[in-house]
Amino acid sequence: MGARTVWKIKTSEEHAIHLYGHSAGEDKIRMTQVALQSARPRWEDETYCARIIISSLIGEDWNQELSWGMMAGHPDTDFFEEEYAPVTIDVDKKLVFVDGVAYTFEELVTLDHRILEARVY
DSSP: OOOOEEEEEEOSSSOEEEEEETTOGGGHHHHHHHHHHHHGGGTTOHHHHHHHHHHHHHGGGGGOSSSEEEEEEOTTOOOSOOOSOOEEEETTTTEEEETTEEEEHHHHHHSOHHHHHHHHO
């Protein structure tokens, strides 16, 4: 079946990249932390930061036909089915919203992902 989940990478008030992972939900928080840590050198450059986050999340699956999907649209639009806590990464404001709770990039990468997962799952 999969563990369907979505990351919204917000690039402005009107635009976001919606990244769908068919089997990534169970590891979503840890994957988000790793992606943010990978993008740390470019946190101040929104375009590179967004690209590094997406590249890190997809990892070695770039050449796969299945598993990942992507759409661009308004941040409030839902293009894909979500089975886990919603995550929105705002690259402009350097905030991550996990199930509606805001964390700075720094806060999220330093949290124990198991504690955060226990709060939202």
